[in-house]
Amino acid sequence: FWRKRNLYKLASRIIANSESAKLDAINAFGISSAKIKVIPNAVKDPRLKANTIQNKLVYVGRLHSVKGIKVLIKALAIVKESFPEILLEVIGGEGEKGIMLEMLKLQDELNLEKNIRFVGNKSIYYVLQAFSKAYCSIVPSLYEAFGYVVIESFSVRTPVIGSNTTGIAEIIEDEVNGLLFEPGNYEELASKLLKLIDKPELRDKLAEQAYYIFLEKYELNKVVDN
Numbered sequence: 001f002w003r004k005r006n007l008y009k010l011a012s013r014i015i016a017n018s019e020s021a022k023l024d025a026i027n028a029f030g031i032s033s034a035k036i037k038v039i040p041n042a043v044k045d046p047r048l049k050a051n052t053i054q055n056k057l058v059y060v061g062r063l064h065s066v067k068g069i070k071v072l073i074k075a076l077a078i079v080k081e082s083f084p085e086i087l088l089e090v091i092g093g094e095g096e097k098g099i100m101l102e103m104l105k106l107q108d109e110l111n112l113e114k115n116i117r118f119v120g121n122k123s124i125y126y127v128l129q130a131f132s133k134a135y136c137s138i139v140p141s142l143y144e145a146f147g148y149v150v151i152e153s154f155s156v157r158t159p160v161i162g163s164n165t166t167g168i169a170e171i172i173e174d175e176v177n178g179l180l181f182e183p184g185n186y187e188e189l190a191s192k193l194l195k196l197i198d199k200p201e202l203r204d205k206l207a208e209q210a211y212y213i214f215l216e217k218y219e220l221n222k223v224v225d226n
Contacts, residue, residue: 005029017041018146020166041146042223045215048156050132054200057088057193058134058158060127060149061141062095063103068140068163070106071186075140077110078190083197086115089130093121132156135203136196142183144168150178154214159206161192171218177210 008014008029014036016022022036057076061067069090079086094100100118107116122130131137137153139162146167153160154177162168164180172178179196181188196203215222 001029011035013037015039018167018170020170021145024145039226040218040223041148041151042218042220043152043155044220046128046155048128048132050129050156052135053133054135055083055085055087056134057086058091058130058137058153059088059140060091060130060137060152061139062092063090063099064095065099066142067095068142068183069099069103071184071189072138072140073103073106073110073112073116074186075189075193076115077112078187079193079197080112080115082194086197088116089134090116090118091120091122091127091130128152128156131158134158136161136193138189138193139163139168140181140183140189141165141168147171151214151218154210154218157207157211159196159203159210161189161196171213173213175206177206177213179206 008031012035014025014031016025016036016038017040019038022038025031025036026033059072063069076088107113131153136159139147139150139160141163143165144167147162150160150162150168150171160172160178162172162178162180163183165183169180172180174180179192181192
């Protein structure tokens with residue numbers, strides 16, 4: 001802590017990747033806000049567009065409790081009652097010891113063996129392809145400094161349902177380019193999923209707005225120019 005604090009005091013400029021990260025630096029280390037500049041993470045426009053698979057949902061991220069993956073699985077069980085063919089593709093490796101066994105146990109307890117596909121770590125090309133085919137992606141993290149997978153999903157015109165926390169809520173505007181739910185509330189997440197599935201016209205509207213916001217704020221060349 002003290003080593004970081006002294007280094008930050010010596011720095012003439014500090015770059016944060018989100019407003020929430022800036023606030024963390026101010027509150028934790030007592031840094032003056034005047035010398036912190038927010039420059040968001042960015043990705044190149046992949047110019048990728050695929051046919052949407054209506055029953056496909058995607059999660060991308062480490063399998064870790066802080067990522068809210070258990071919340072998503074519990075929500076999926078509720079969604080399945082109305083949409084038995086729903087399919088969640090989980091992309092990402094184990095980031096917490098023993099969590100994969102916990103996921104498989106929860107999957108079995110909720111009778112979701114046919115509704116979840118764990119595929120492990122994949123290339124960025126695979127991830128973008130998966131996003132582009134998905135009806136929507138879900139980012140259920142309990143905390144996130146910056147929702148990197150949110151802008152990746154936006155870049156291929158796929159709306160995101162994310163938890164209303166820190167860096168994620170800075171990117172997603174509820175009912176404008178995605179939907180937000182309270183962190184950890186799997187029932188509310190299920191409700192948001194059902195709403196989006198029931199209203200494909202809302203999904204399409206959010207998708208186009210998500211891509212527009214991506215181009216305006218998070219496309220690599222635009223961020224570099226800014």
